[in-house]
Every structure is written in structure tokens, then in C-alpha cells.
Amino acid sequence: MSFASDCKKELCILENKRACCLKAECYGLLLFSKCFSVRESRMICENGAVARRVAEAAAVSAGVYAEVRADLRRKKTGAFTLEIPGEDARRTMIESFGHTGTEVGLRIRMENLKKDCCVASFLRGVFLICGTITDPQKEYHLEFSTPHLHLAEDLVQVLQGVKAAQFSPAIARRKNSYMVYIKESAAIEDFLTLIGAGNSAMDLMQIKMYKEAYNNMNRVSNCETANLDKTYSAASKQIAAIALISDKVGIEELPADLQEVATLRLHNPDMSLRELGERLSISRSGVNHRLRRIMEYAETLGTPEDEVAAQRIGK
Ligand SMILES: [Zn+2]
Structure with a gap:
């Protein structure tokens, strides 16, 4: 299990206490998925728990049935297919978040994120569906990926607007998609805490402390060697x-x-x-x-x- 999948597993068993937050998370999950369109009905999701969460959220907050199937051809990577059958159902889902489905550039409707509690839930949804985090043993890196430039830009704005923490996200282009990323360990820790992955945030903090202690130890021992040479x-x-x-x-x-x-x-x-x-x-x-x-x-x-x-x- 990778750090990212452990983190998503932790998030997928969280319960949204308020209806507004459930809807906000669902909005994040669907908007940043590849199903938020009248034409597209299907997407591949590598994480089964996330796929089931999208289906559940779509049913509860948009009244839309979504199907989750294990993709047997991609058994090794454990991929799942998520599908929202029927154009009408997809239109209903899109309209329930105030979108028309005919927008040229997809954007975040800020009206859906008026409350602070909902911003956190929305970001949880976005992270679950298109986010990933590198193992902190290697480096500190959290990123979101989307094919829509405006969605990436709006996500940066939402992150910058979070009151409980200071995020300085950046955007980079990668092939056919845009990547919004955060590099500072403290900011990543805050982000995980914000979206409800408290245990993962704690793990990250511990890994960071261990890495710092190890570096300090090396520094001290190098210093001692230098002193010894002098002696x-x-x-x-x-x-x-x-x-x-x-x-x-x-x-x-x-x-x-x-x-x-x-x-x-x-x-x-x-x-x-x-x-x-x-x-x-x-x-x-x-x-x-x-x-x-x-x-x-x-x-x-x-x-x-x-x-x-x-x-x-x-x-
Ligand atoms: Zn809320």
C-alpha cells in the first residue's frame, strides 16, 4: 500500500455530518472526474473505495445512479469502471450543481462553496478523484490533475482562499493535463488535516521528524569527525x-x-x-x-x- 492509497482509504470511511458538506464533497468528486459531462458517461478509477464513494455521493446528493464495475482486463492494477448511464441522468446530475452541461470551459461554481465546512469537503472530493501524494520518505509533493485549465485555475483560487491554512499552490502543464501542486511539507500536512486525513497528516509529521533527526545526527557526526581531524x-x-x-x-x-x-x-x-x-x-x-x-x-x-x-x- 502506498502513502496515497492509505490516505484515500482513511478518507473513504469518513462520514459527512452535514448534508451541505456531503453535497460539496460530491461536487468535488464529480466535477473533477471524467463523468461531469452529458456526453461522457464512463471513467476508469484505480481505487475501488473512491469509485464506490463517487457512486454513493451521486445517489445521495444528486439522485443519480452510478455503476461501479471491476475492470477485469486491468486486474493487476485493480482498476474500476465508473459509469453514469443515461444522458438524462447525467444532465440531472450536472444541473443539480447549477451547471448547464453546455459550458465551453468547465469552471468551479463558487456558489456551491459558500461555507467553510463545505470548502474542506469539496477539497476532499477533489483530492479523492484526481489527487495524489508522493511518499513523504522520498519527497513532499501533493498534486491534482485535470484536463481543464480553468478548473485548475479555480482550484488554485479555492486553495488560496482557505482560511484555516496557508496554501501556495502552483500550476504546471503536463502533456494533456494541468497539474496543481503543493510542495511544502507543512502545507501538505495542513491540507491532509483540513480534508479529514488526520492519521495520514500525523504519519507525515512523524516521517518528517525522523528525517530531520537523522539529518541532524549525520551533521553532528560529520562535525565530530572534523574536530577529530583537527585534534x-x-x-x-x-x-x-x-x-x-x-x-x-x-x-x-x-x-x-x-x-x-x-x-x-x-x-x-x-x-x-x-x-x-x-x-x-x-x-x-x-x-x-x-x-x-x-x-x-x-x-x-x-x-x-x-x-x-x-x-x-x-x-
Ligand atoms: Zn458544509
């Missing part, structure tokens, strides 16, 4: 200096406090200054100060023997 490169310079002192004069020539830190550093190249300090019961800056004195002392001894030899040959 190593500083330590390797200190160890080179200590080795030079050891070669030229011997570590025992160093004052006791420097000897102590030099020996400890030599045996623990991966220790941070803080850890060295803890071992010696001195502060981090105390360790830093002693190591600096060692480096300075090493500098007075010059470069290591082989480098000096190489320089001489060069001259």
Missing part, C-alpha cells in the same frame, strides 16, 4: 616537536611539568586538550600553554637532522 593534525605537530627534542637533547632535559605532558601526548595522540588536562589535573588552557612551550623549545633546536642534511646538499 589529530595538532597532535601530530606536537609529537614531531617532542620527537625532535628527544632526538637532540632528550626529553629528560625538559622541566618536569613539560616532561609530564610530553610523555602523555606521545602515548596518546588521539586525546583532546581537555582529556590531557583531566589526566594531569590541570586546565585545558594549562595543557595548551605547556604544549606551546614545548613547540617553541623545539623550534630553537632547528629542523630535524635529515631535513638539515637535505638543505645542506641543496646549497
